[in-house]
Amino acid sequence: MAQKEIEIILMRQLASYLSMPIFVVDPAGTLLFYNEPAEALLGVQFDEAGEMPMAKWATIFRPTDDDGRPLPPDALPLVAALKMRQPARRAVRIVGLDGVPRKIDVIAFPLQGQGQRLLGAAAIFWDVNAK
Amino acid sequence: MKITLWGTRGSLPSAGPETVRYGGNTSCVEVRTEDGSLIVLDAGTGIRRLGAAIGNETRRLHILLSHLHMDHIQGFGFFDPLQRPDLEVHVWGPPSxxxxxxxxxxxxxxxxLFPVRLRDLPSKISLHDVSIEGFTVDSVRISCGLVCHPGPTVGYRIVEYGAAVVYLPDHEPALGARSFPVAPEWTSGFDLAKDADLLIHDSQYTDAEYEERPGWGHSSIRQTIRFAALAGVHRLVTFHHDPSHSDDMLDDLMDDARRNGPMPFELIPGQEGMSFRVPR
Structure with a gap:
């Protein structure tokens, strides 16, 4: 497997030390990493989930809007940030792989390196109903 | 290729009786390719003595800067060949x-900071922002990649006739890792260093010093050895020695490293004036 870009390596290292959930994907949208706080909301450890294509992670958590309508991948902030190369935000209802439904607020942003190279995107998110 | 170390010290020139063997000049390495090209890795204070050793028959050379911290460019203005109007000089380095x-x-x-402007130097100087995709110098392919060090910093991999020399003078692949090494794909510099015939790598600190300076962009000797083992290199040259480390202390650190067991490569304490053939 090819080495990740240095910016992505540093992003993962930073995320692994932060206490807010962070989710990182590559330019193709493939999930590269999420941290321990994210594991608590997604209901599965990253080591179990592993890297997965966008088509899988964009559906496996069953994202819907507030009215329960399924959200297509393009409606997810992380996919929008990746495709539009600009920050995106919205609330999303998901069902973690532990079977627990949650409403999360997501802020996603593209990761751009020198020469405007698109390196991927990252999202921070939190449970809006958490005390 | 023939590789010669003209400056092995990190951070600050450190002349004195206690640094005579490892040397006090900052980063500079000469690479002479089989095809006759001259590639200079970094322009620390070691480049001054290299300049005196370059004959007038040289009409073109390439200076590859890993980054622009002072210990890697301080010798630039004292590189005498830059005074020759007939010399073509290509300087490569990372943009921000x-x-x-x-x-x-x-x-x-x-x-x-310096009395002479770059444009006033007599030689024909061209500056090139390095491309992450790599570039070609004469007949030699150079790969480069951003590596973990504060500010834009690249490492270089020079390949000629299948033999690879890799230069990572300032590099902290262990930054943020809870235990090092980690998986190769998550290790800064791995692709550059993989299977290198000769790796010249940052080994600035002791383990105790590293604990005090995480994020400063450098490695302990133990981390460097682990990185070299992960990358499967054949020879490791320690480099960018801390200015406070005397010859005797560096000898002791190398002895300690060797006592930790056999290494899957040859460990060479980088000393000013050393030369290597690649392949042997």
């Missing part, structure tokens, strides 16, 4: 996200 190499380099090579 907002400034090209010329803008960044001339911050030092201009008054008040």
């Amino acid at each position: 996200t907002t400034h090209d190499l010329r803008t960044r380099l001339t911050k030092y090579l201009s008054p008040p």
Whole structure:
């Protein structure tokens, strides 16, 4: 497997030390990493989930809007940030792989390196109903 | 290729009786390719003595800067060949996200930090922002990649006839890792260093010093050895020695490293004046 870009390596290292959930994907949208706080909301450890294509992670958590309508991948902030190369935000209802439904607020942003190279995107998110 | 170390010290020139063997000059390495090209890795104070050793028959050379910290460019203005109008000099180095190499380099090579402006040097100097995709120098392919060190910093991999020399003078692949090494794909510099015939790598600190300075962009000797083992290199040259480390202390650190067991490569304490053939 090819080495990740240095910016992505540093992003993962930073995320692994932060206490807010962070989710990182590559330019193709493939999930590269999420941290321990994210594991608590997604209901599965990253080591179990592993890297997965966008088509899988964009559906496996069953994202819907507030009215329960399924959200297509393009409606997810992380996919929008990746495709539009600009920050995106919205609330999303998901069902973690532990079977627990949650409403999360997501802020996603593209990761751009020198020469405007698109390196991927990252999202921070939190449970809006958490005390 | 023939590789010669002209400056092995990190951070600050450190002349004195206690640094005679490892050397006090900062980063500079000469690479002479089989095809006769001259590639100079970094322009620390070691480049001054290299300049005196370059004959007038040389009409073109390439200086590859890993980054623009002072210990890697301080010798530039004292490199005598730059006074020759018949010499073609190509300088390669990393841009920042907002400034090209010329803008960044001339911050030092201009008054008040230096009396002579880059444009006033007689030789024919061309500056090139390095491309992450790599580039070609004469007949030699150079791969480069951003590596973990504060500010835009690249490492270089020079390949000629299948033999690879890799230069990572300032590198902290262990930054943020809870235990090092980690998986190769998550290790800064791995692709550059993989299976290198000769790896010249940052080994600035002891383990105790590293604990005090995480994020400063350098490695302990133990981390460097682990990185070299992960990358499967054949020879490791320690480099960028801390200015406070005397010859005796560096000897002791190398002895300690060797006592930790056999290594899957040859460990060479980098000393000013050393030369290597690649392949042997």
